[in-house]
Structures are given as C-alpha cells and as structure tokens.
Amino acid sequence: MGTTALVTLICLAIVALVSVAIGSLGVRMARTTSDFLVASRTVGPTANAAAISGEYLSAASFLGVAGLILKDGPDALWYPVGFTAGYLGLLLFVAAPLRRSGAYTVPDFADVRLRSVPLRRVCTLVVIVIGWLYVLPQLQGAGLTVATVTSLPGWSGVVSAAIVVIASVIFGGMRSITFVQAFQYWLKLTALAVPVIFLVLHFAGDRRSFDRPAPPEFPADTTVSVQTDVTLEVSQPVSFSARGVLDGRQENGLVRWQQGTTHTVQQGASLTFSAGTSVPVVAGTPQTDASWLTPLSGKREYQLLEIYSLILATFLGTLGLPHVLARFYTNSDGRAARRTTVVVLAMLGAFYLMPTLLGALSRLYVPQLLVSGQTDAAILRLPAAALGENWLATALGGLVAAGAWAAFLSTSSGLVVSVAGVLFTDVLKGRLRSFTLATLIAGTVPMVLALFASRLDLAQTVVLAFAVAASTFCPLLVLGIWWRGLTDRGAIAGVAVGGALSAVSVMLSLFDVGATGWVSALLIRPAAISAPAAFLTMIVVSKLTQKRVISDVDHVLLRLHAPERLGLSQDRLPDTAG
Amino acid sequence: MSTDIDGPAPSMADDSSDSEKEPDLASNVAPEATSDVAPAVASVKMRRELRKRAAQRIRTAGGRHARTDLDSRALPNDYVPRHALSTPGPGSTSASVVAELAPAPEEHFYLPPPEPEVSSRKRERIVLSERRRPVRPVRTEVDVRELTGVGDMLSTNLIRSQLGLALRVGSIALFTLALLPALFAVFPVLGRLEVLNIRLPWLLLGALVYPFLLALGWLHARAAEKLEQSFTEHVRD
Numbered sequence: 082m083g084t085t086a087l088v089t090l091i092c093l094a095i096v097a098l099v100s101v102a103i104g105s106l107g108v109r110m111a112r113t114t115s116d117f118l119v120a121s122r123t124v125g126p127t128a129n130a131a132a133i134s135g136e137y138l139s140a141a142s143f144l145g146v147a148g149l150i151l152k153d154g155p156d157a158l159w160y161p162v163g164f165t166a167g168y169l170g171l172l173l174f175v176a177a178p179l180r181r182s183g184a185y186t187v188p189d190f191a192d193v194r195l196r197s198v199p200l201r202r203v204c205t206l207v208v209i210v211i212g213w214l215y216v217l218p219q220l221q222g223a224g225l226t227v228a229t230v231t232s233l234p235g236w237s238g239v240v241s242a243a244i245v246v247i248a249s250v251i252f253g254g255m256r257s258i259t260f261v262q263a264f265q266y267w268l269k270l271t272a273l274a275v276p277v278i279f280l281v282l283h284f285a286g287d288r289r290s291f292d293r294p295a296p297p298e299f300p301a302d303t304t305v306s307v308q309t310d311v312t313l314e315v316s317q318p319v320s321f322s323a324r325g326v327l328d329g330r331q332e333n334g335l336v337r338w339q340q341g342t343t344h345t346v347q348q349g350a351s352l353t354f355s356a357g358t359s360v361p362v363v364a365g366t367p368q369t370d371a372s373w374l375t376p377l378s379g380k381r382e383y384q385l386l387e388i389y390s391l392i393l394a395t396f397l398g399t400l401g402l403p404h405v406l407a408r409f410y411t412n413s414d415g416r417a418a419r420r421t422t423v424v425v426l427a428m429l430g431a432f433y434l435m436p437t438l439l440g441a442l443s444r445l446y447v448p449q450l451l452v453s454g455q456t457d458a459a460i461l462r463l464p465a466a467a468l469g470e471n472w473l474a475t476a477l478g479g480l481v482a483a484g485a486w487a488a489f490l491s492t493s494s495g496l497v498v499s500v501a502g503v504l505f506t507d508v509l510k511g512r513l514r515s516f517t518l519a520t521l522i523a524g525t526v527p528m529v530l531a532l533f534a535s536r537l538d539l540a541q542t543v544v545l546a547f548a549v550a551a552s553t554f555c556p557l558l559v560l561g562i563w564w565r566g567l568t569d570r571g572a573i574a575g576v577a578v579g580g581a582l583s584a585v586s587v588m589l590s591l592f593d594v595g596a597t598g599w600v601s602a603l604l605i606r607p608a609a610i611s612a613p614a615a616f617l618t619m620i621v622v623s624k625l626t627q628k629r630v631i632s633d634v635d636h637v638l639l640r641l642h643a644p645e646r647l648g649l650s651q652d653r654l655p656d657t658a659g
Numbered sequence: 660m661s662t663d664i665d666g667p668a669p670s671m672a673d674d675s676s677d678s679e680k681e682p683d684l685a686s687n688v689a690p691e692a693t694s695d696v697a698p699a700v701a702s703v704k705m706r707r708e709l710r711k712r713a714a715q716r717i718r719t720a721g722g723r724h725a726r727t728d729l730d731s732r733a734l735p736n737d738y739v740p741r742h743a744l745s746t747p748g749p750g751s752t753s754a755s756v757v758a759e760l761a762p763a764p765e766e767h768f769y770l771p772p773p774e775p776e777v778s779s780r781k782r783e784r785i786v787l788s789e790r791r792r793p794v795r796p797v798r799t800e801v802d803v804r805e806l807t808g809v810g811d812m813l814s815t816n817l818i819r820s821q822l823g824l825a826l827r828v829g830s831i832a833l834f835t836l837a838l839l840p841a842l843f844a845v846f847p848v849l850g851r852l853e854v855l856n857i858r859l860p861w862l863l864l865g866a867l868v869y870p871f872l873l874a875l876g877w878l879h880a881r882a883a884e885k886l887e888q889s890f891t892e893h894v895r896d
Contacts, residue, residue, distance in 0.1 A: 170829065
C-alpha cells in the first residue's frame with residue numbers, strides 16, 4: 082500500500098469517526114422531539130436547503146454522474162438534470178401542503194389524509210423497499226471507493242461502510258441535526274470544486290482537444306485489471322499484452338485486435354497497453370471522441386425511450402423519497418418549505434456543474450476506465466492521472482475520496498433512519514430495545530444485497546429507486562393533496578399496481594435477466610409505464626369507491642392548503658406558549 | 660394596536676417567527692364596515708362575488724349557519740360553537756368530540772347577533788376582555804373553518820388556483836425538457852452546433868438548464884405566495 086492509499090484511508094477513517102462522534106453528540110443536544118421542533122423554527126431556509134441538499138447528494142451524484150458522462154457524453158447529462166428537476170416537481174405539488182399536513186413520513190400522510198390502517202401498512206412496505214434500493218448503490222459506491230484508492234477488496238468497503246452507518250444511527254443518528262447535514266453540502270461542494278479548479282487550470286495548458294474522430298488514447302503505459310466481465314468494441318486496431326481469459330481462451334502474451342471487432346474479457350484478466358494506443362471501449366457506448374461529444378450517439382436502441390422514462394422517474398420520484406420528505410418537516414411553515422425548495426434548486430444546480438466538468442475531463446485523462454467498465458471511479462482516479470504522482474494530486478485525491486465517503490454516509494444514514502423508523506413504529510411494535518434491532522435490520526439487508534447483486538452503474542441503480550417512488554408515493558401524494566375524490570381503496574390499489582410493476586422490473590434488472598430491445602429499456606426504466614398505470618388505477622378505483630371518501634375531506638384539504646396564519650392547521654406537537 | 664385600557668399590553672407570542680398580530684378588533688365588531696378599505700391586491704371579481712353571496716345570505720335570513728346553499732357533502736353534525744373554535748382545527752378530534760357530545764338538531768339553533776350595527780355591548784366586552792382570551796375570529800374566518808357558504812367557495816377557489824398554477828409551471832418545465840432530446844434526435848445538426856466554443860447540448864444540459872429550473876421555481880413560489888396572500892385577505896376582511 083503506497084502513501085496515496087494510506088493518506089486516503091486516513092481521510093476516510095476521519096470522516097467515519099467524525100460522523101459517529103457527531104451522531105452521539107447530537108443525542109445530547111437534541112434529546113426530545115420538541116427540542117427538535119423548537120430548534121427547527123430557528124433554522125432559516127438557506128440552512129435548511131443546504132441540509133436537504135447535503136442529505137440528497139449521494140454517491141450516485143458524487144461519483145456516478147461523472148462516470149456516466151465519461152462513458153455516454155451528453156446523454157448522461159439527463160441524470161443530474163433529472164435529479165434537480167425533481168425538486169421543481171416537489172416544489173410545485175408537494176412542498177407546502179406536505180409541511181402543513183404535519184406529516185413526517187408518507188405513512189403519516191396516509192394517516193392524515195385517508196385514515197386507513199391497511200394503506201399505512203402498504204406505505205410502510207414501500208418506504209422499506211425504496212430505502213433499501215437507495216442504500217444499495219451507496220454501499221456499492223463505498224466498496225468501489227475503498228477498492229479504488231487502496232488495494233483492499235471491495236467487500237471490505239461495503240461492510241465497513243455498513244458498520245459505520247449502523248453505528249452512527251444507533252448512537253443517535255444524523256437526523257434532526259440540520260447544521261451537520263448543511264455542513265455536508267458545503268463539504269461535498271468543496272471536495273469537488275477544489276479539484277475542478279486545479280484540473281481546469283491544468284486542462285487550459287493542455288493542447289489536446291475533445292473533438293477528434295478517433296477513440297481516446299492512453300496517455301501513459303497503463304495496466305487495466307478487469308473486475309467484472311466486459312464486452313469491448315474496437316474501432317482502431319490495438320495490440321497489447323494480456324493475462325487472463327479473453328474471448329473464452331486463456332491468453333498470456335501479446336494480443337492483437339482488429340478494427341471493427343467485438344471481444345469479451347472475463348473477470349480477473351489484466352491488460353497492459355502502451356502509451357498512445359487507442360482505447361477499446363465498452364460495447365454500446367460512443368466509440369470516437371467526436372461521436373461522444375454529440376447526443377444520442379451510442380448504439381443502444383431505444384435511447385429516446387430511456388431518456389424520457391428517466392426524466393419522468395426523476396421529476397416525479399424525488400417527491401416520494403423518504404429521507405427527503407422527512408427533512409421538510411424542519412421548515413417552520415408551508416411558505417418556508419417553498420422557499421427552501423427554491424434554494425435547493427440553486428444549490429443542486431451549482432453542485433452538478435462540478436461532476437459535469439470532471440466527467441468530461443476524465444475522458445482525456447482516465448480513459449482506461451472505459452476498458453474495465455468501472456467508470457464510477459473516474460473522479461477518484463482523475464487527480465492522480467491528470468496531475469501526476471505528487472503531493473498535490475495525493476491531497477486532492479484524499480479530498481475527493483473523503484467527499485465521496487461523506488456523500489455516501491450522509492445519504493445512507495438518512496435512509497437507514499427512515500427505514501428503521503418505520504420498522505420500529507409499524508413492524509416491530511413494542512419489543513424491547515427494538516430501535517437498535519430495527520437499525521440492524523435496516524442496515525444489514527442492503528449490505529447483503531450489495532455484496533450479491535450485480536453492479537450496475539451507481540446512478541442507474543439510484544434511478545431504480547426513483548422509479549419505485551414515482552410509481553407509488555408520487556400518485557398518492559399528488560392525488561391526496563389535490564383531489565378530494567381519492568379513497569383509501571383507490572390509494573391502496575394504485576400503490577400496489579405501481580409498486581408491483583416497478584419493483585418487479587427493478588428486480589429483473591438488478592439480477593440481470595437477459596432481455597433485449599424495448600423490453601430491456603423498460604425494465605431498467607419502468608417509470609414510463611408504471612407511473613401512469615399507478616395514477617390511472619388510483620383514479621379509477623377511487624371513482625368506483627366514491628362512498629369511501631372520508632367525510633371531512635374538505636376540511637383536511639383546506640388544512641393542507643390554507644396559510645398557517647389562519648390557524649387552521651396544527652402541528653403534531655402543540656405550541657407550548659400561550 | 661392595543662385595546663386594553665388598563666394593565667400591560669397584551670403579550671405577543673414571541674417564539675414563532677410567523678406569529679401574527681392580533682386581527683384588527685374593529686373589523687371583528689363590524690366586518691362589513693371595513694370591507695371598503697380592503698387592499699387592492701384582492702381581485703374585484705372575487706370581491707363582488709363575496710358581496711353577492713353575503714347579501715344573499717342575509718336575505719335568506721337564516722343566519723350564518725343556515726345551510727340552504729349546501730350540498731350533501733357538508734356534515735350536518737360538524738357544528739362547533741364559536742367560542743370553542745379558537746384552538747381545535749376543523750376535522751381535529753376535539754371538534755368531532757364536541758359534535759358527538761352535542762348532536763345538533765336538523766336546523767341550527769345558533770343565530771348570530773344582528774349584523775350591521777355596532778352594538779355597545781360588544782364594544783364593552785372588548786374593552787374588558789382578558790388578555791389571554793383568544794380573539795374572536797372574523798365571520799369569514801368562521802365560514803372558512805366550517806366550510807359553510809363563502810368559506811367553501813373561498814377554499815375551493817384557493818385549491819383550484821394553486822393547482823392551476825402548479826400544472827402550468829410543471830407543464831412548461833416538462834415540455835421544455837422533453838422537447839430537447841426530440842430536437843436532438845430529429846435535427847442532429849443541433850448537436851454539433853457550437854455556441855461560445857461549447858457544443859450546444861453540453862451548454863444547455865450542463866449549465867443553462869439549472870438557471871431555467873431555478874427561475875421557474877422562484878416564479879412559482881412567488882405566485883403561490885400571492886395566491887395565499889389574497890386568500891388570507893379575503894378571509895380576514
């Protein structure tokens with residue numbers, strides 16, 4: 082293990098220790114729910130927005146977006162655009178009414194709006210599914226970070242990250258500590274902004290351009306070790322020395338691949354290219370730099386369908402994410418909730434400029450990731466690859482790794498708190514010490530999943546969770562807030578239909594069933610079908626069961642929409658004053 | 660403004676940032692009398708409709724709670740006496756408990772004091788009122804809480820206009836976003852166009868889309884606040 086690895090490991094350890102320490106300190110600072118509530122009233126929209134952004138920007142945003150840009154070019158820009166546009170959807174349809182409902186989670190909202198115990202149970206189940214789906218790529222990202230910056234195996238990163246998250250949640254969690262999460266946002270922004278400054282300066286002195294009619298070239302002699310099976314396309318003849326199984330044959334020595342051929346490389350192979358060789362690129366992605374620069378240039382079919390489904394999933398899905406909704410309760414009233422969301426839009430926009438720039442630069446400096454397919458590691462490898470092995474690159478690398486680790490820890494602990502919360506209140510009612518037990522379950526299950534599920538790109542796995550949220554909680558919240566005709570039966574039917582459609586396709590994609598054509602596009606991006614299906618089911622079944630509309634529905638709707646000044650809505654905890 | 664003659668000024672709640680001043684007590688006494696000096700923000704049309712309905716209600720002479728204009732949605736039993744209204748919101752458990760304890764007859768018995776004249780008895784009560792006693796809600800406020808007559812119309816109107824606003828802004832955003840990939844697919848030359856030395860798709864999706872979303876969000880938040888403001892003003896005067 083070199084000095085770089087050691088420095089980075091120390092950075093990761095510091096971040097982990099600090100989050101556990103702050104978690105336990107937070108318990109002492111905010112002991113009761115009403116402490117939390119009172120404290121929440123002194124927090125302004127800007128701090129609140131930073132906290133929401135801090136919890137929201139996960140490993141997928143931090144690492145995954147740049148990796149996808151390295152591979153797919155402008156088509157990958159739809160991921161950060163969607164992740165941001167989701168907050169516009171949240172602002173338009175949910176922010177203020179949800180705050181006024183006083184609900185802390187979607188099951189709470191279901192209780193307030195429809196007063197149905199079965200619906201509450203169904204919602205609990207969906208919170209758990211979404212939470213685990215979202216934690217899964219975070220843990221995989223942690224494993225990848227550890228494996229990339231050190232020579233340790235990936236599972237050690239997954240397991241240690243899971244332990245840190247479980248420990249920090251048990252010792253008090255990261256919830257209710259708005260300023261810690263707000264700090265997380267600025268930490269992540271800095272961890273990317275500082276490398277961006279150095280790398281853009283470096284790039285300005287570089288004579289190379291993106292616009293070349295050829296594949297990227299290895300900037301130096303490079304050895305690529307392939308950790309998952311990949312299929313590569315060759316658009317310029319390459320020769321390299323290989324050790325491992327290529328095209329089903331054991332190779333040990335010089336290999337030459339002809340122009341226009343496709344080859345498979347098995348896990349464990351190690352390929353050594355000399356400087357200046359053209360990079361063979363993962364099949365289905367743009368081959369030459371010139372085509373990478375233009376949109377819709379990959380060879381995957383139904384790209385448009387995928388993009389539209391992605392836009393829909395993120396636009397509608399953000400407003401159903403449990404860790405995001407819980408944060409909205411910290412706003413003092415509905416108006417503040419709206420203002421907070423506007424600030425979140427600004428903060429996310431500022432943040433996503435960084436991974437976009439870094440992703441584009443990594444096409445020049447770390448093209449070897451296109452061979453191994455591990456493009457998620459792009460940002461982690463970029464400083465050393467661009468600036469060379471010196472103290473500056475080591476420091477920047479450590480900063481980026483610490484930021485990634487923080488990104489993943491804050492999001493996962495928020496999610497594990499949400500999942501453990503519903504497990505505790507709705508599933509494991511009244512057992513001794515069951516919050517600890519609930520946290521253990523909430524953290525262990527995704528850890529096991531992360532060790533065994535096939536690894537998609539981080540941002541893609543996260544979008545699966547968005548799709549489930551868009552097909553379940555989005556119709557429930559939107560119709561519940563804006564339509565007086567929603568009934569409990571209709572809500573249950575809609576959540577069940579949308580949840581089943583999206584969850585089944587998510588499972589099929591995660592365990593890699595070999596589907597092709599538009600079926601495979603819809604399996605990995607189910608929202609285009611499942612979200613409209615859920616809306617439709619909810620409306621039709623509600624119309625059929627119109628008698629079950631709760632009797633004081635107009636009062637409930639008024640409470641959600643009338644300004645607090647009129648005193649129509651009540652917080653969960655009454656004001657102690659007066 | 661303080662109406663206390665003796666004793667210290669009423670204590671204002673100081674913990675919550677959004678705590679309102681107590682509503683103007685003069686308007687409490689005679690809601691109709693102050694309606695002419697209403698802020699200009701309120702739409703003229705809405706105001707006219709409100710007046711019409713108020714006049715109609717006075718004509719039908721059933722008092723505030725004569726629910727002649729109500730359809731079957733309204734509960735016959737959700738009547739809560741005015742003085743019990745200060746804390747529990749409508750639909751809250753306490754309100755329904757009150758309703759259960761005192762099942763209301765078919766026709767509501769409660770008749771408001773004669774409306775237009777300013778009775779001296781009332782004024783006396785305000786002068787001597789205890790500091791802690793919550794201020795009586797304005798009539799429209801009661802209407803809104805109970806969703807009778809004008810209140811029902813006001814709240815339906817609020818929800819409709821907020822929904823219309825959200826749908827308008829949402830469709831602008833979704834339409835613009837959805838148009839881009841289609842344009843890039845139909846006119847590939849757009850994807851190769853360079854603006855400011857940057858390819859157009861990168862410039863649009865990598866940078867410009869964020870200020871666009873932010874501007875939409877900001878406009879929506881402002882417009883939604885205005886709608887709420889005008890709702891509050893209608894309710895308060």
